[in-house]
Amino acid sequence: MLKRIIIISILVFESMSMLFAEDGSKLWLRAKTDANSQVTANKQSPTIDVAIKELQTQWKGAPVQLNISQTKTTAALGEDGFIISGDNSKRITVESSAEQGLLYGAYHLLRLQECNAVPATLNIQESPSYSIRILNHWDGFGYSGGMMGMGSFWKPDELPDKIPEFYTQYARANASIGINATVLNIVPGPAELLTAQWLEKVKAIADFLRPYHIKVYLAPNFATPKLLGELTTADPLDKEVQKWWNDKVTEIYKYIPDFGGFLMKANSEGTSGPRDYGRTHLDGANMMADALATHKGVLMWRAFVYDPNETDRAKQAYLEFQPNDGKFRPNVIIQVKNGPVDFQPREPISPLFGAVQKTPVMIEYEIMQEYLGATNHIAYLGTTFEECLDTDTYARGEGSTVAKTTDGTLFGHKLTAISGVANHVANADNWCGHVFAQANWYVFGRLAWNNQLSAQDIATEWVKQTFTTDEAFVLPVVDLMMRSREAEVDFMMPLGLHHLFACGHHYGPEPWCDEHEPGWRPDWKPSYYHRADAAGIGYDRTVTGSNAVEQYFPPLRESYGNINTCDERFLLWFHHASWTHKMKSGRTLWDELCYRYDRGVQEVRDFQKTWDRMEKYVDSERFAHVQAKLQIQAHDAVWWRDACILYFQTFSNMPIPYNLERPTTDLETLMKISINPFN
């Protein structure tokens, strides 16, 4: 946790300013607001007012009628769903059983318009894949004076009396892609988060976001009653503790009657939790869920837990949660990171997907690029999200994709959710520090709405809205985006390598980092994961090793477990392979490793060429911004390649294939590079 907080604070350096210029602050909401469209509605509400206003000022097509209507179809689509029908030369109707459906329908129309894709005759029915589509802000909200140098983008000092102006754009951006929930603070918050002083601020935010149909959640500290000094324990089986939480939740709902619920990080990376009292995650979760249930609140309990004494960190979430499947209260959702470790450039899916069936499981994606170049790299994560969603868990035979194990299709849960970790939204003019990082926010929302959309189609939508619909721009830039994450994997951690990051930060490589500081946990060190030695490299997670493969359903278990059938993208995740292991390319593992690292570098250089060609299609500000960022990315790619190849070469003792570009620095120099996150 600490590690994570630190990296956030050093990566967010841009000053906050909300000028709506060509600085990227407009996000994908760049439609001209000079329309004067005829928009009517059969009901009135603050949410319907938002829908009307958006269409009136931006919609250039036929007059639009917004109707709340209780039909069989609208009922089937749910309160978030909508129908769009009509003829764009005459009249268009948006129907829904609830006000938010009309809001999403309005944004859908505007998206079609900005993508030049409004059909003459409209016949659209949409409803979301998940009922809760939530951002997890890793934000200092709740900490008086900020937390370890990280402030809060909510500008809490101005609340509750004044609502910062940029909230409007934040709310519009989320609503436009269907995001309907937000956790205001980083997991876990401080004790004071749940005091009246802060709850008044939470109420102000919730009141502002309500018309945009965005519910507010909090991530409190499990030990809050004890930390506030109101109780001597936070033991979940203690009656006083249970009462405290019941009372506290009731108090919260007095401020915010439609409060969403809690996101909990407990007994993870040193945080407090039920284990402090000899209790289980189940005990802790059910106690809090009971407190929330009275008010229809939801508890999202994170499965990101691991213990330094366990053998294989990748196995631990499964071991902790799977055996308790079915024992959680109905308002509990287990929130599971897409992979078993921690948002690495590429991971196999978490084995919990499909394995927990009686309790709803939600995916936790990371929108911000904590491990993918932070605000400096183009790394379009649509492909990462899609790769996870489309992976077959085989939980109930072929076709049991992660999408189906989480969206209610396979196990019939009504309570479904998906979350995206975002920190720097709004911390910079362009919200994310990199214009292209906005695409990760966008694609998260769009996939949360419809988990069957393709990453490429969403990238295309985003590019058209954010830059231009000119195909001469759209095609190469979407192509670049679609290749961007694979390039990061290549130059950082190809073939299943993971966690080669510096111990002190998550930006650069330190595969050699074994001794960061006294007491640094083995499972925070790269060598724990790469296990390079004279014989080979990789983590043996087969039966001869930690046997993590056992946590997957057949036939994944068998295919991952066999070095000859294992998907090479995960080779070194599951196997300690010999340096001379023959790859499908015909190369040795060592040569292939070198080849992949270099391919990543060449890819980024190619992105630079592509972008430079785009100058005439982009305003000069964003052109220069992306150009400069790509320069950093090209630098970093070489840094990663050289550091990893030269370090692993000390084990392989094999030459870098001679047709590849040579390292530009020696290992000794690279090992001296230090980014001090505390400065």
Add this chain to the structure above:
Amino acid sequence: MLKRIIIISILVFESMSMLFAEDGSKLWLRAKTDANSQVTANKQSPTIDVAIKELQTQWKGAPVQLNISQTKTTAALGEDGFIISGDNSKRITVESSAEQGLLYGAYHLLRLQECNAVPATLNIQESPSYSIRILNHWDGFGYSGGMMGMGSFWKPDELPDKIPEFYTQYARANASIGINATVLNIVPGPAELLTAQWLEKVKAIADFLRPYHIKVYLAPNFATPKLLGELTTADPLDKEVQKWWNDKVTEIYKYIPDFGGFLMKANSEGTSGPRDYGRTHLDGANMMADALATHKGVLMWRAFVYDPNETDRAKQAYLEFQPNDGKFRPNVIIQVKNGPVDFQPREPISPLFGAVQKTPVMIEYEIMQEYLGATNHIAYLGTTFEECLDTDTYARGEGSTVAKTTDGTLFGHKLTAISGVANHVANADNWCGHVFAQANWYVFGRLAWNNQLSAQDIATEWVKQTFTTDEAFVLPVVDLMMRSREAEVDFMMPLGLHHLFACGHHYGPEPWCDEHEPGWRPDWKPSYYHRADAAGIGYDRTVTGSNAVEQYFPPLRESYGNINTCDERFLLWFHHASWTHKMKSGRTLWDELCYRYDRGVQEVRDFQKTWDRMEKYVDSERFAHVQAKLQIQAHDAVWWRDACILYFQTFSNMPIPYNLERPTTDLETLMKISINPFN
């Protein structure tokens, strides 16, 4: 001058140590010394003893007889020349009219042996192209306590009582390639250089070097009598001054009866000289020549003079010296840098070659890579030296090459010389800071001996002696060397660009450096030379500009002066060409410039690949040394390319061709890079 001293002091950072390990300290003299050869001579002398000892310990062939013999042939070959004859299975004879001829013959035999090139029957006649083959050490000798942080590699503190051990290797290295003279100190020295205290040290060095047939020269300060406080003036027409120099020279010859003479830098870059008294270079030179003539001493007077008030610095040496052709004393040689400005990566020849006919003219080459990456880059200068020697001046019609205008062929001078500026010899384990920089010392000596040798053949000799005779190594490495200087030109200053170096040092690029410090001379600033503007780039030296082309003989004058016929290697030296000027490649000038800069980068990366393949042929120490240096070179190449291209792009406003690798940094960042030579 100051500028130059500073750069020397920052570039020589290796500590001095003379271990004869695989650290490069053995230079090209790596023959095993375990031979026990039969070597006899018909005369005895210290020089002949050196020749005998070298052969006895290293020669593996037939017994060798060394003969001093006065025949028509030996007389024709001169005292440095020699004949080698005989049968390598029976007996070999080396003949010369003087002892030094035997010494050079002995080294010739050893070179053939180390190159695996001893023929069965020997029939060799050799004599040198120049009578004086001299190193110009830019060294702090003469300055008590060193000069501006630059000490002296002669270790003067130990002199005259103790001769540093490494002198032997220095003397052998020079003698082995025919170098027969050395200027001990940087131009100009301090006044105390000519005091008894220092002359005793000079005598010690001269005594030591005598058996190796290396004569000692000094580079005194023109104002010495005044600076020492012995006279109130240094006016060359002043009788007292003339007497002072006569007496001083006589005193020097008492210490060193075979003292070589003086090298003078006068009224150049702020140094003292005859102009301080309203006299000319002719007045000054002739006064000092007269003093030296009595003792058969030689005066080398540098033509490297320029005045900040003149229009085109490139024209000034010619204007100063050509009109006085024929008026200099017979023991004066005008020492002229190969190009008109100052050792740039590429320059056209100085127009003084061929234009001064009645006075001997000698070439001043720079062996050390002051402007070519110093001790960090591979830049084999054999091609630079050869390019100059082979250039036709047309002074007396076609075939009047620089070689022929300087070696006595064309104008019949007996007094001929060639010089090479060297500073870091012996300042590092490997003498030059970079093993490959030794090749520049080597090739200078070999071309001074025979200006018709090819740079490639000499590189091959050097590689075979320095590393291995294995063709698998020799061919690719010689190829690398032969391409290395052109790569430097490409990534630093292609197409005739020059002097884009930082104002404060000569290592990195600062084409934008216009304001180094108050009072910085315009002709020390890059903009004086590149003259980039919205219309184009380059220095107009045609009739519409400074008309420097007029200083060349026809047809050079015409071909250089016409943008359509001008050798494109010198295009921007002689022309201010439009950015859209059509090049012979079909590209615009701007595109071609970008292409050349990038080509240089790609070349260096290719050198890295070549070198890495050579690992098994080289000891690990030198392998790692060169590998690390190439990494620096690759870095520097990108730095140069990006800095120059991005800066010139602010004028051209044209895109970098999209098939080229993009800049890795933005201009603003590059402009902040600062190497402070004073730290």
